[in-house]
Amino acid sequence: MTTSLATRIARFIDRCANGARDDRTRDALLAELSTEQSTHVDPYRRYLAGETRRPSSFALPALPTDVFRFARVASHPPHLDIRTFRTSGTTGRARGEHAFCDLNLYDRAARNAASYALFPETARLRLCVLAPSEQEAPDSSLSYMLARFIDWFGTEHSTYAWRDGGLRVPLLADILHAAQARREPIALLGTSFAFVHAEDALGDRRFQLPPGSRIMQTGGFKGRSRSIEPHEMLELLRARYGVPAHHIVQEYGMTELSSQLYESVLIDGAEDPRRLWVPGWVRAEPVDPQTLEPVVGAAVGLLRIDDLANIGSVCAIQTSDLARRTPDGGIVLLGRAPGSVARGCSLAVEEWLDGHLHGAA
Amino acid sequence: MPALAAQLAALREHAAASSCSPERTIAALRGMAARLADPADALSAALRRELHAATGLTLPMIEWGLSTSLASLQRAELEALVQPLPAAPNRELIGVVLAGNVFVAALRALCLPLLAGAHVIAKAASREDAFPRAIARALADADAEVGARLAVLQFSREDAASTRALCQAVDALSIYGDDDAVRALGALTRPGSRVLAHGHGISAAYVSASQLTAADDAGRAAAALALDVAAYDQHGCLSPQFVWVEAGSAVTPHAFAELLAREALPAVQRLLPAAEPTLAERAARLQWQASAAVRGEVYATPEHVVSYEAELPPRPSPGGRLIAVHSCAGAPALHAALAPFADHLKLVGVAATREERAQLREQLRAHGTADACQLGEMQTPAFDALADGCAALAGLTPES
Numbered sequence: 001m002t003t004s005l006a007t008r009i010a011r012f013i014d015r016c017a018n019g020a021r022d023d024r025t026r027d028a029l030l031a032e033l034s035t036e037q038s039t040h041v042d043p044y045r046r047y048l049a050g051e052t053r054r055p056s057s058f059a060l061p062a063l064p065t066d067v068f069r070f071a072r073v074a075s076h077p078p079h080l081d082i083r084t085f086r087t088s089g090t091t092g093r094a095r096g097e098h099a100f101c102d103l104n105l106y107d108r109a110a111r112n113a114a115s116y117a118l119f120p121e122t123a124r125l126r127l128c129v130l131a132p133s134e135q136e137a138p139d140s141s142l143s144y145m146l147a148r149f150i151d152w153f154g155t156e157h158s159t160y161a162w163r164d165g166g167l168r169v170p171l172l173a174d175i176l177h178a179a180q181a182r183r184e185p186i187a188l189l190g191t192s193f194a195f196v197h198a199e200d201a202l203g204d205r206r207f208q209l210p211p212g213s214r215i216m217q218t219g220g221f222k223g224r225s226r227s228i229e230p231h232e233m234l235e236l237l238r239a240r241y242g243v244p245a246h247h248i249v250q251e252y253g254m255t256e257l258s259s260q261l262y263e264s265v266l267i268d269g270a271e272d273p274r275r276l277w278v279p280g281w282v283r284a285e286p287v288d289p290q291t292l293e294p295v296v297g298a299a300v301g302l303l304r305i306d307d308l309a310n311i312g313s314v315c316a317i318q319t320s321d322l323a324r325r326t327p328d329g330g331i332v333l334l335g336r337a338p339g340s341v342a343r344g345c346s347l348a349v350e351e352w353l354d355g356h357l358h359g360a361a
Numbered sequence: 362m363p364a365l366a367a368q369l370a371a372l373r374e375h376a377a378a379s380s381c382s383p384e385r386t387i388a389a390l391r392g393m394a395a396r397l398a399d400p401a402d403a404l405s406a407a408l409r410r411e412l413h414a415a416t417g418l419t420l421p422m423i424e425w426g427l428s429t430s431l432a433s434l435q436r437a438e439l440e441a442l443v444q445p446l447p448a449a450p451n452r453e454l455i456g457v458v459l460a461g462n463v464f465v466a467a468l469r470a471l472c473l474p475l476l477a478g479a480h481v482i483a484k485a486a487s488r489e490d491a492f493p494r495a496i497a498r499a500l501a502d503a504d505a506e507v508g509a510r511l512a513v514l515q516f517s518r519e520d521a522a523s524t525r526a527l528c529q530a531v532d533a534l535s536i537y538g539d540d541d542a543v544r545a546l547g548a549l550t551r552p553g554s555r556v557l558a559h560g561h562g563i564s565a566a567y568v569s570a571s572q573l574t575a576a577d578d579a580g581r582a583a584a585a586l587a588l589d590v591a592a593y594d595q596h597g598c599l600s601p602q603f604v605w606v607e608a609g610s611a612v613t614p615h616a617f618a619e620l621l622a623r624e625a626l627p628a629v630q631r632l633l634p635a636a637e638p639t640l641a642e643r644a645a646r647l648q649w650q651a652s653a654a655v656r657g658e659v660y661a662t663p664e665h666v667v668s669y670e671a672e673l674p675p676r677p678s679p680g681g682r683l684i685a686v687h688s689c690a691g692a693p694a695l696h697a698a699l700a701p702f703a704d705h706l707k708l709v710g711v712a713a714t715r716e717e718r719a720q721l722r723e724q725l726r727a728h729g730t731a732d733a734c735q736l737g738e739m740q741t742p743a744f745d746a747l748a749d750g751c752a753a754l755a756g757l758t759p760e761s
Contacts (some may be wrong), residue, residue, distance in 0.1 A: 050659050067655050071655045320648055322640070
């Protein structure tokens with residue numbers, strides 16, 4: 001990796017803070033970065049050698065996320081690793097790994113995106129995290145990111161309601177009551193399954209959090225709690241915490257990426273449908289799995305994400321998540337493929353290869 | 362719910378009075394099978410159309426599935442199965458919860474409890490109820506008395522009241538599906554009732570070096586494996602998800618992978634074309650194939666993908682005719698490779714000498730519920746084959 005490219009990307013990410021965009025420069029940097037990675041990152045080189053399709057809308061095909069489970073996807077040798085994030089896993093089998101030798105761009109991307117889409121106000125907020133701390137889950141990219149959020153956006157009273165492997169419901173209730181009593185806005189940040197645990201455990205206790213409060217939820221439910229449809233989850237959160245729907249934000253992050261996407265509700269109030277805000281240093285396109293080209297119009301495709309902050313691995317990542325574009329160009333995330341083939345007694349691959357969404361331990 | 366209650370009451374009432382001999386049941390089952398195997402019959406022709414619409418499988422694939430599964434109801438095997446049963450009538454009501462991944466699985470799931478003399482209430486899978494309904498209809502037409510012992514219904518898995526009512530009403534519940542469904546439904550049964558769990562499964566294949574000394578032998582093994590992979594587009598728990606090929610013969614494991622990809626699977630594709638993949642299947646293939654390319658070599662066509670991944674640890678296939686070929690040093694190495702899957706291993710298709718296969722089968726049975734069969738026959742088990750390590754009628758009679 002040339003220093004000049006890293007420096008130019010860092011500057012570009014800063015230029016795109018506050019929602020600014022320059023897609024031409026972004027695409028030029030992505031082309032330069034992915035071309036360099038195609039020679040220096042061995043799994044990407046091998047994947048491209050066997051992939052004959054070359055979509056005209058991108059410099060190169062994107063690397064499917066599953067490869068992170070079976071190969072080290074990094075442009076630097078292991079002895080330079082300073083941090084390795086891993087996908088969530090309960091069976092110990094084939095967890096995806098994303099190794100970093102430098103977290104500068106990760107931090108820059110996370111901070112710029114969150115300050116625009118999640119914490120647009122300048123004042124710090126009290127944060128309450130419903131996810132393991134960085135110490136408890138050192139290989140979780142989510143825990144790392146949330147710890148930085150406390151550093152960057154939190155007041156001194158920010159804290160974790162998740163401790164020693166579980167949600168501390170009385171502590172959470174105390175924090176919520178205190179925020180209510182002091183009329184101090186609070187941000188609840190956590191995984192979807194943690195919010196479901198809270199929902200089940202809080203019983204009749206309902207809250208009316210002060211104006212300015214917000215909720216950020218991320219990730220799936222697999223194997224950790226009952227599943228709840230997104231619209232139902234939104235309604236549960238709204239009713240439980242008294243936070244208006246336009247202050248409840250879904251975060252989309254993956255262990256294999258360095259940048260995060262957020263629902264745009266705090267930016268533009270768009271709720272019908274909710275769409276993802278894509279930072280200026282990221283390109284997100286639903287693509288046709290046959291041609292690898294962007295789908296036409298509002299057709300459903302597989303979300304491809306090109307992330308300039310993924311400088312030490314591969315910037316072009318192919319997910320299995322379904323998405324479509326709105327007429328105004330927004331991205332609507334549709335989750336995993338609906339109507340996927342029935343597996344019945346046949347063991348689904350997902351049973352072996354745990355969900356890849358934001359690796360919360 | 363009223364329909365379910367009425368069906369349960371009718372079955373109970375019939376069970377109290379009915380006394381159907383095993384011979385009569387066998388005759389009715391064979392009559393049903395003969396009719397559904399005849400594509401010229403109106404019910405049977407409609408069944409083929411409905412299955413195509415519901416499953417997406419191609420018509421040749423459906424025809425193959427129906428003909429091979431219905432042909433398995435051989436008189437001698439059925440008679441041998443019922444021979445040890447007690448003479449007293451079986452007045453039990455058995456519930457069967459069907460899975461939707463491989464339509465032919467309904468045949469054995471419904472016929473075995475009927476053979477055991479029980480009355481059966483079956484909940485069809487939400488995506489496919491055509492085959493169980495056709496079985497019920499053809500059975501009733503063949504012999505109304507036997508047909509009155511089977512009712513097929515369908516309700517949403519979200520319908521908690523109906524689910525509970527079904528689970529509570531039966532003397533035994535035979536559940537086909539994922540492990541979560543088996544656990545959840547089993548927990549709803551009443552105390553004292555039996556749960557026959559047919560949960561998650563995974564299958565594999567093995568080719569011995571003894572079958573790779575000559576190109577013709579290797580070609581036969583590859584053709585047999587290709588059929589097992591292609592059947593039902595690899596969506597069954599008896600579909601091989603990976604194959605270990607013993608090294609040390611004239612045809613190497615790597616060459617076997619090429620043979621499978623370039624000759625055997627295309628030949629099967631001509632006879633049993635693959636279904637048009639859904640978006641989800643295309644997504645799964647994209648991911649699986651990319652990892653294969655990184656781990657080894659890939660041989661891909663629009664209809665199938667074969668990877669050669671040498672001695673790397675196995676990883677499951679999402680189905681859709683995607684299979685990894687691994688090299689191994691023989692049966693002991695195979696057992697080591699299969700160990701991580703032991704809890705869910707159902708079947709190993711084997712191309713080997715008769716003695717090698719018998720030995721492998723013995724070893725598999727000693728370590729779990731997996732069975733072994735000849736390669737090429739993984740998807741066409743005998744009607745009296747073991748199921749999840751148990752005899753075909755185990756758990757289906759009051760004494761069991």
